[in-house]
Amino acid sequence: MIPDEVYVQKTIEGDVESFNELVQRHHTRIYGLAYRMLSNPEDAADATQEAFLEAYKSIKSFQFQSKFSTWLYRVAINTCQQYIRKSDSRARTLSAYTRSVEENDAQYDSDCPDRILVKSESDRMVQEAISQLPPKQRIVVSLFYMQHLKYHEIAEVLDCPEGTVASRLNTAIKTLKSKLQNPHHL
Amino acid sequence: MDLDCKRVIENLSLHSNPDLSHEERAEFKIHLVQCQSCQKEYEEMLHTAAVLESLPALDPPPDLLGRTQERITREHRRHGLAFFANPFAGILRLLKLDPPPNFVNCTAVLFYLMLTVFLAKLTFFDTTEPTPVSTPNRSLHPDAQIVGVPLGSIKATVQRIGTEEESKEGSTKLE
Ligand SMILES: [Zn+2]
Numbered sequence: 340m341i342p343d344e345v346y347v348q349k350t351i352e353g354d355v356e357s358f359n360e361l362v363q364r365h366h367t368r369i370y371g372l373a374y375r376m377l378s379n380p381e382d383a384a385d386a387t388q389e390a391f392l393e394a395y396k397s398i399k400s401f402q403f404q405s406k407f408s409t410w411l412y413r414v415a416i417n418t419c420q421q422y423i424r425k426s427d428s429r430a431r432t433l434s435a436y437t438r439s440v441e442e443n444d445a446q447y448d449s450d451c452p453d454r455i456l457v458k459s460e461s462d463r464m465v466q467e468a469i470s471q472l473p474p475k476q477r478i479v480v481s482l483f484y485m486q487h488l489k490y491h492e493i494a495e496v497l498d499c500p501e502g503t504v505a506s507r508l509n510t511a512i513k514t515l516k517s518k519l520q521n522p523h524h525l
Numbered sequence: 526m527d528l529d530c531k532r533v534i535e536n537l538s539l540h541s542n543p544d545l546s547h548e549e550r551a552e553f554k555i556h557l558v559q560c561q562s563c564q565k566e567y568e569e570m571l572h573t574a575a576v577l578e579s580l581p582a583l584d585p586p587p588d589l590l591g592r593t594q595e596r597i598t599r600e601h602r603r604h605g606l607a608f609f610a611n612p613f614a615g616i617l618r619l620l621k622l623d624p625p626p627n628f629v630n631c632t633a634v635l636f637y638l639m640l641t642v643f644l645a646k647l648t649f650f651d652t653t654e655p656t657p658v659s660t661p662n663r664s665l666h667p668d669a670q671i672v673g674v675p676l677g678s679i680k681a682t683v684q685r686i687g688t689e690e691e692s693k694e695g696s697t698k699l700e
Contacts, residue, residue, distance in 0.1 A: 359597055362597060363590060367584070367585055371585075374583050384586055395600060462581065465576055484578050504540075520569070
């Protein structure tokens with residue numbers, strides 16, 4: 340497979356289709372990250388678009404010293420943080436998430452509706468617990484557990500030491516554990 | 526919960542805790558093997574991590590890719606537009622047309638050129654055109670022909686008509 344960086348170079352040279360190839364490659368994971376950070380499908384989709392647009396506009400600032408995906412995560416995280424600051428997504432979080440889970444479940448095979456119901460209910464609780472974490476912990480949880488990045492990659496994305504990544508993860512796990520054990524505190 | 530348990534639980538970590546020394550780590554491990562309540566705590570943390578890992582991968586809305594690519598392409602074209610061509614691009618967008626930026630730029634240049642010529646003409650040249658002499662008479666009989674007549678003969682005819690009129694006037698006065 341042609342490496343991302345080749346497409347980045349072509350984009351810098353003015354080929355917009357190369358950048359659209361990068362959008363094709365990365366939009367699912369950027370959407371996943373945005374969803375876990377914003378807990379709302381509409382905001383996540385908007386933030387994904389914004390993040391790619393921002394990445395396109397500032398593509399010349401990519402230094403080719405890190406992987407393109409690392410740089411893109413950084414751009415996306417900045418965009419999501421702006422969303423968290425300015426949007427009222429928290430208020431919309433729960434209803435929107437419930438709706439999207441229900442829509443998703445409707446697509447699955449309906450052989451065992453009970454299991455699906457239980458699973459989606461627990462997913463909803465986990466997502467809500469995540470949405471109550473401080474943004475910095477939300478980011479590391481999402482990058483480590485859902486995007487499956489390694490410590491050093493997360494450290495590079497966030498420009499912080501690996502120890503900071505580990506301690507944020509530990510704190511987040513402990514908080515989530517107690518929240519999930521006492522769901523009425525959600 | 527004894528003091529040891531409290532310390533161990535505080536420092537329990539799934540992710541290597543850089544603040545712990547090797548000795549502390551070894552000490553906690555030994556405690557964990559022996560103490561059931563701390564083991565339970567640790568297992569619950571593992572369970573929480575497993576729950577996080579088992580969250581379903583999220584499918585983006587099916588139109589997200591297309592919408593994003595479209596927006597990037599639009600941004601690319603907008604970037605290729607000269608500043609003076611922006612109003613044209615806006616009009617074309619309203620008409621749901623999306624020609625390449627170079628085309629819009631050329632059209633804009635052409636339009637501004639024509640506008641300049643028009644304004645210059647309006648300002649520096651008199652636009653009230655004199656009635657052309659050779660305009661054919663529209664009420665001319667279809668069989669009539671326009672023929673060239675020497676200027677001298679016209680003058681002679683006019684003079685002749687003039688003297689005839691005078692003599693007529695003279696004769697009516699006499700009557
Ligand atoms: Zn103990």
